[in-house]
Amino acid sequence: MKAVVTEIRQSRSGVIVKTEDGSIYRAAYVMVSVSIGVLQTNLINFHPDLPQWKILAIYQFDMAVYTKIFIKFPYKFWPTGNGTEFFLYAHEKRGYYTVWQQLERTYPGSNALLVTVTDDESRRIEQQPDSDTKKEIVEVLRNMFGKNIPEPTHILVPRWWSNRFYKGAFSNWPIGVSRFEYDQMRAPVGRVYFTGEHTSQQYNGYVHGAYLAGIDSAKIMIRCIKNKDCKYHAMPKGT
Known part of the structure; x- marks a missing residue:
């Protein structure tokens, strides 16, 4: 039913x-x-x-809000191998796309990254279009890996807080x-x-x-x- x-x-x-x-x-x-x-x-x-x-x-x-954003690229531009699965981004705004994970060990050839945001940042991101979130993510990645990284092809932004059947994670x-x-x-x-x-x-x-x-x-x-x-x-x- x-x-x-x-x-x-x-x-x-x-x-x-x-x-x-x-x-x-x-x-x-x-x-x-x-x-x-x-x-x-x-x-x-x-x-x-x-x-x-x-x-x-x-x-x-x-209810805590814990958002895992998946973003896919045409090719990988980040380091891979031992000791490179996770990386951090430091920003003056707390929790602003801070914790990153490359998924090559789990899904070889996926060319995908995972970035985790929580609580206030999750709620902010849920209320904006995915296109705005993608722009913010690309800006952060270009600050880390240079201006010549490719544009992403796909993005998945869960909305646990906005969903009336969950209202959080x-x-x-x-x-x-x-x-x-x-x-x-x-x-x-x-x-x-x-x-x-x-x-x-x-x-x-x-x-x-x-x-x-x-x-x-x-x-x-x-x-x-x-x-x-x-x-x-x-x-x-x-x-």
């Missing part, structure tokens, strides 16, 4: 899920696996509203957030359960964190359904 969920309505008897195309689905329980970034938007409306403790937990976390636990907030983030609300990499205490921010969190949350739901043990135990604050 490819449908955008816009509303989750629960009662003592079950859950009703409404989608953007007008479809309605009914279930006894629901698992919500969207990112923290999506939970912080109004894409999905919960009825009744999520309790205050859940909302506070959601907004205690941040992965969750970030700010200073002061502890196991207590993690437990509240993972805790079910009635018949609505939550999972995702942001609910993985050990591996938040990683794909395997999302995978393991899905298993953990499913076990919590199954325990409630099969054994009627629906209590969720949260660690006290400060432990």
Whole structure:
């Protein structure tokens, strides 16, 4: 099913899920696996509203933006071989196309570079045309390798922050957030359960964190359904 969920309505008897195309689905329980970034938007409306403790937990976390920009050239003009996979660019503006990687070891003959930007620079770049980003990148490369480098043939600029289904690349636990907030983030609300990499205490921010969190949350739901043990135990604050 490819449908955008816009509303989750629960009662003592079950859950009703409404989608953007007008479809309605009914279930006894629901698992919500969207990112923290999506939970912080109004894409999905919960009825009744999520309790205050859940909302506070959601907004205690941040979504980091980590952008890997791929750019391809007709031929390579950068050094290759041992010790040349990564190189750095120093600019007066923090994070301005700083970390570079040439991909010849991984993809021989690709003539491609990867440059990583994060957070403020990611958001800035996502809001401008790819053509402007390409011009900025070429200027940086010409500062490093000379004015005679070729024009790129292709560029790929992911837009994790702008995409309403992600609103960032992965969750970030700010200073002061502890196991207590993690437990509240993972805790079910009635018949609505939550999972995702942001609910993985050990591996938040990683794909395997999302995978393991899905298993953990499913076990919590199954325990409630099969054994009627629906209590969720949260660690006290400060432990």
